[in-house]
Amino acid sequence: MSGFTLGVALLGGLVLASLVGYNAWISRRNSPRQPAGVGTASLEPVQPREPVFDAEPTLPPVERKPPLDALIDAIAPIAIEGVVTGDAAIAALPPTRRAGSKPFAVEGLNEGTQQWEPPRAGQRYTAFQAGVQLANRTGHLNEIEFSEFVIKAQQFADAINGSPDFPDMLNEVGRGRELDQFAGDHDAQLSITLRAKNAAWSPGYVQQGAARLGFVPGVIPGRLVMPASMAGQPPVLVINFDTQAALAEDPTQSALREFTLSLDVPQVHRSEQPFVRMRDAAIALAASMEGIIADDKGDVIRAEALDLIGSHLEKLYDILEARDLAAGSAQARRLFS
Structure with a gap:
């Protein structure tokens, strides 16, 4: 092989090597950055550890669910004669806990602790109250949702031989509208x-x-x-x-x-x-x-x-x-x- 031919071959080889190296560099530059210690193998699956609301681990302390609050709920007290067991109250609860787009809840006054709480099996209750939230990010409580709340609460009261005392619908809808306005502004x-x-x-x-x-x-x-x-x-x-x-x-x-x-x-x-x-x-x-x-x-x-x-x-x-x-x-x- 002549010197000229050999030189051309060597030059071609250098150009080819340069192109290969350049392409490899571009590829590395454009490929997604990887975490330290990870090569081309797939990442090991990671178990989710996001906190689950209302979970009750021993540590850290858990914030307990509060009772219905007149600040953000329309509440109907339900008077009863004598005592109703938690099992009977649970059996009387409606299948869904919403009135339209608003949360609906029933709570009982625990005979032993004198605290309001969702009905629990094995407990005894001397009074109940039903409530529906006045507003959330879907908007304020409207007349249709209030009517659904009344129907659900009345059915529960009938099942436990209770007597509900419902607040005025227009007043509660008005409170919901005002609360929704405040929430929207803040x-x-x-x-x-x-x-x-x-x-x-x-x-x-x-x-x-x-x-x-x-x-x-x-x-x-x-x-x-x-x-x-x-x-x-x-x-x-x-x-x-x-x-x-x-x-x-x-x-x-x-x-x-x-x-x-x-x-x-x-x-x-x-x-x-x-x-x-x-x-x-x-x-x-x-x-x-x-x-x-x-x-x-x-x-x-x-x-x-x-x-x-x-x-x-x-x-x-x-x-x-x-x-x-x-x-x-x-x-x-x-x-x-």
């Missing part, structure tokens, strides 16, 4: 989007980054939650990303360009410092994952803007507390649901 559900600057992220990479900040897998694929300090309460913060990416046969090949970090303000106690944790989590995740913080329109959110949002929220917390609907309280969680 509801706040915040959402921040984190977008990848360069390389996309795999679901495992997002999960690993979020885990360092206290997030755990939720019960829904593509959902991570930061648990509240008290069991049985809603999570402090939630991360959501594409469900299909989370369910892919090989999650390491799923490419995520963004995910959302959200806070349902009325659902979380002020003492949890939820917005401070949301702001800090967004900044930390953006820094560690080479992402940017944006709003739902795609505009970049800067740290100063986040601080301004935080100051506005402090005023909202004060207003809710003044109305006896403090964020994270049982009443606020019911109203803003």
Whole structure:
């Protein structure tokens, strides 16, 4: 082989090697980032650990379900003669616990504890009350829903030989309308989007980054939650990303360009410092994952803007507390649901 031919062959080989190397580099650059210690093998499935409401573990302490509250419920006392057993009361309950779109509940006055509670087997009750919620995020209690409440409560009362005393419908509907107006003016559900600057992220990479900040897998694929300090309460913060990416046969090949970090303000106690944790989590995740913080329109959110949002929220917390609907309280969680 002549020197010229050999040189051309060597040059061609170098060009080919360069192209192969360049393509490999491009491929690595464009492939989703993986969590540390994960190669091409599929991620091991993770058992969801999202808190289940009304669960009763020994630790941490659990917030018990409160009784009906005249602040957010229309309540009908039900007088009875003598005592009714919990088993009889349970058998008399309606099959559904809703009147239209509003929660419906029956509670009994426990003979032993003198506390209002949902009927329990083996207990004895000296009085009952039925209630329907005045408003929630679907709107205020209307006349049709109030009528359904009356029918359900009357049927229960008849089954236990009780006598209900219903409040005035127009008054209760009016209270529901006013409460709904207040709730609509003071509801706040915040959402921040984190977008990848360069390389996309795999679901495992997002999960690993979020885990360092206290997030755990939720019960829904593509959902991570930061648990509240008290069991049985809603999570402090939630991360959501594409469900299909989370369910892919090989999650390491799923490419995520963004995910959302959200806070349902009325659902979380002020003492949890939820917005401070949301702001800090967004900044930390953006820094560690080479992402940017944006709003739902795609505009970049800067740290100063986040601080301004935080100051506005402090005023909202004060207003809710003044109305006896403090964020994270049982009443606020019911109203803003």
